[in-house]
Amino acid sequence: MLLTVLAFIVTLGVLVTVHEWGHYWVARRCGVKVLTFSIGFGKPLLRWRRGDENWQLAAIPLGGYVRMLDEREAPIPPQDAGLAFNRQHPFKKILIVVAGPLANLILAGLLYAGLYVHGVDAIRPVAGQVLPASIAERAGFRPGDLLVAVADRPVASWDEAFVALLDAAGDDAPVAVRVRDAQGRESERTLPLAELGRSVYEPRLLIRLGFSPYPLTTTIERVEPGSAADAAGLRAGDVIVTLDQRALAQWGQLQSVLQEGAAPLTLGVLRDGTVRALTVVPKAVGVGGRTIGRLGLEPAVDKQAWQAAQVRLQYAPLGAVSAAVEKIAIQTRLTLSMFGRMIVGKASLDQVSGPLTIATYAGESARLGLSTYIEYLALISLSLAVLNLLPVPLLDGGHLLYHVVELLTGRPVSPQVEAIGQRIGLTLLFALMALALFNDIHRLFLG
Structure with a gap:
C-alpha cells in the first residue's frame, strides 16, 4: 500500500x-509575467518566492496551474500592460x-x-496456448505459432502484437497476421476482430481472441486448499491426461469446458505411474453476467519453453529515437480512436480510468x-x-x-x-x- x-x-x-x-x-x-506556479490545487501546503513569482505545493495533487498576469482577472499597472497574457x-x-x-x-x-x-525485457509472440473453439483456433492458429507481422507491421513481442492488433481494429476489417509455425513454415492467417464487438479494445484482447503466451502443461502446480479440486482429491504433481474420457492435449481444453459452466467433470489423473479417474464438481462463479466453473487449480508452466520465449529488445540511440517516435504515433492514434469509438458507442465506457486505477497500476x-x-x-x-x-x-x-x-x-x-x-x-x-x-x-x- x-x-x-x-x-x-x-x-x-x-x-x-x-x-x-x-x-x-x-x-x-x-514576455508574459508569471504570478504563480502551483503543483496541485486548493490550499497551499508549501510556498516560496522566486523573484516576483509565487511557487507552491497545494493540497489536492490532481493537477496544477500557471497563473499569468491578465487584465481579465484584475486591474494591472499601465507599465505592466505589455506583460499581460491577454495582450x-x-x-x-x-x-x-x-x-x-x-x-x-x-x-x-x-x-x-x-x-x-x-533494453526492454519482452516475451516473443509465440502462442503458448490457443484456446479451443476460440477465434484464434478457428482462424487456424496453433500452439507454438510465432506471430511475425500484424497487418504488415513486424512484431517482436506480445506487447507489440497487442498494440498492432488494437491499431488495426479501428478499420473493422479482418486483420492479416503472418505466422511461422513450429516447423518454420510461414503462412498468413486472418483474425476477424469485428466478432469481438466493443470488447476489441479491452486489455484482455489477446485472451478474448484465444491466445495465451504462457506454455502451460497439464501438470498441476498447486491446488487451492478448500477448493473443488481439493475436495475431489487432486494434488500438486498430478498430470491430467483425460477430460470426460477424452485425451487432454493442452490445458486450454479444460479452461474452455469450465467457461461453459459448472457441470461435474471426470478427470483421468496420472499419479505415481497409475491413471485414476476422479470426479470433480466445479464451483459455480458468476462472471460478466454468466456462470462459469472454477476448480482452484494452477497448472505448471513449461519452464524450458517459457525461457525460450524471453527476449530483450535493445536499440542503438538513433534506432531508439525512431522506435520511440513510432510508439508515440501509434499510441496517440489509438487514444484518439478509442475516444471516437466511445462517443459513437463502438467501444465500452468501461475503459475510462480514474485516479484509483492510475494509483493501482503505478x-x-x-x-x-x-x-x-x-x-x-x-x-x-x-x-x-x-x-x-x-x-x-x-x-x-x-x-x-x-x-x-x-x-x-x-x-x-x-x-x-x-x-x-x-x-x-x-x-x-x-x-x-x-x-x-x-x-x-x-x-x-x-x-
Missing part, C-alpha cells in the same frame, strides 16, 4: 510538474497553451527512447521494477498530452481553440462565449470524473 501511494505521488508529481513547466517556460520566453499576439498564446502537452509528449519520447537504449508497475514503472510513466505522460489537447473548454485544447479563432478572426472570443464554454467544459469534466470514479470502484472492488 505504501509503495502504491508513493508511486502514485511520484507519477502525478512528475507529470504535473513537467506539464506546468512547459507552460511556464514558454510564457517567460514570450499577447494569438500566436504567442497558442505557443503557451500547446507547451504543456508538448512537454508531456517530449517526456514520453525521452523515457521510451531511454528504455530502448537500455504501484503494480513499481513492484515489477524500474523499467516497467518508467514505461508506465511514459504511457501516462503521453495520454495526458493527448487528452489535454482535446477541444474541450477548461482543457488546454479548449483554450487552443479560442486562440485559433482569435488568430483567424483578428479578435478574441467574447467573454459570454467563454463563460458558456466553461459551463459546458465543467459539465463534461464532472461527468467524465464521475464515470472514471465509478469504473475505478467497480474494477477494484466489485470486478
Whole structure:
C-alpha cells in the first residue's frame, strides 16, 4: 500500500510538474509575467518566492496551474500592460497553451527512447496456448505459432502484437497476421476482430481472441486448499491426461469446458505411474453476467519453453529515437480512436480510468521494477498530452481553440462565449470524473 501511494505521488508529481513547466517556460520566453506556479490545487501546503513569482505545493495533487498576469482577472499597472497574457499576439498564446502537452509528449519520447537504449525485457509472440473453439483456433492458429507481422507491421513481442492488433481494429476489417509455425513454415492467417464487438479494445484482447503466451502443461502446480479440486482429491504433481474420457492435449481444453459452466467433470489423473479417474464438481462463479466453473487449480508452466520465449529488445540511440517516435504515433492514434469509438458507442465506457486505477497500476508497475514503472510513466505522460489537447473548454485544447479563432478572426472570443464554454467544459469534466470514479470502484472492488 505504501509503495502504491508513493508511486502514485511520484507519477502525478512528475507529470504535473513537467506539464506546468512547459507552460511556464514558454510564457517567460514570450514576455508574459508569471504570478504563480502551483503543483496541485486548493490550499497551499508549501510556498516560496522566486523573484516576483509565487511557487507552491497545494493540497489536492490532481493537477496544477500557471497563473499569468491578465487584465481579465484584475486591474494591472499601465507599465505592466505589455506583460499581460491577454495582450499577447494569438500566436504567442497558442505557443503557451500547446507547451504543456508538448512537454508531456517530449517526456514520453525521452523515457521510451531511454528504455530502448537500455533494453526492454519482452516475451516473443509465440502462442503458448490457443484456446479451443476460440477465434484464434478457428482462424487456424496453433500452439507454438510465432506471430511475425500484424497487418504488415513486424512484431517482436506480445506487447507489440497487442498494440498492432488494437491499431488495426479501428478499420473493422479482418486483420492479416503472418505466422511461422513450429516447423518454420510461414503462412498468413486472418483474425476477424469485428466478432469481438466493443470488447476489441479491452486489455484482455489477446485472451478474448484465444491466445495465451504462457506454455502451460497439464501438470498441476498447486491446488487451492478448500477448493473443488481439493475436495475431489487432486494434488500438486498430478498430470491430467483425460477430460470426460477424452485425451487432454493442452490445458486450454479444460479452461474452455469450465467457461461453459459448472457441470461435474471426470478427470483421468496420472499419479505415481497409475491413471485414476476422479470426479470433480466445479464451483459455480458468476462472471460478466454468466456462470462459469472454477476448480482452484494452477497448472505448471513449461519452464524450458517459457525461457525460450524471453527476449530483450535493445536499440542503438538513433534506432531508439525512431522506435520511440513510432510508439508515440501509434499510441496517440489509438487514444484518439478509442475516444471516437466511445462517443459513437463502438467501444465500452468501461475503459475510462480514474485516479484509483492510475494509483493501482503505478504501484503494480513499481513492484515489477524500474523499467516497467518508467514505461508506465511514459504511457501516462503521453495520454495526458493527448487528452489535454482535446477541444474541450477548461482543457488546454479548449483554450487552443479560442486562440485559433482569435488568430483567424483578428479578435478574441467574447467573454459570454467563454463563460458558456466553461459551463459546458465543467459539465463534461464532472461527468467524465464521475464515470472514471465509478469504473475505478467497480474494477477494484466489485470486478
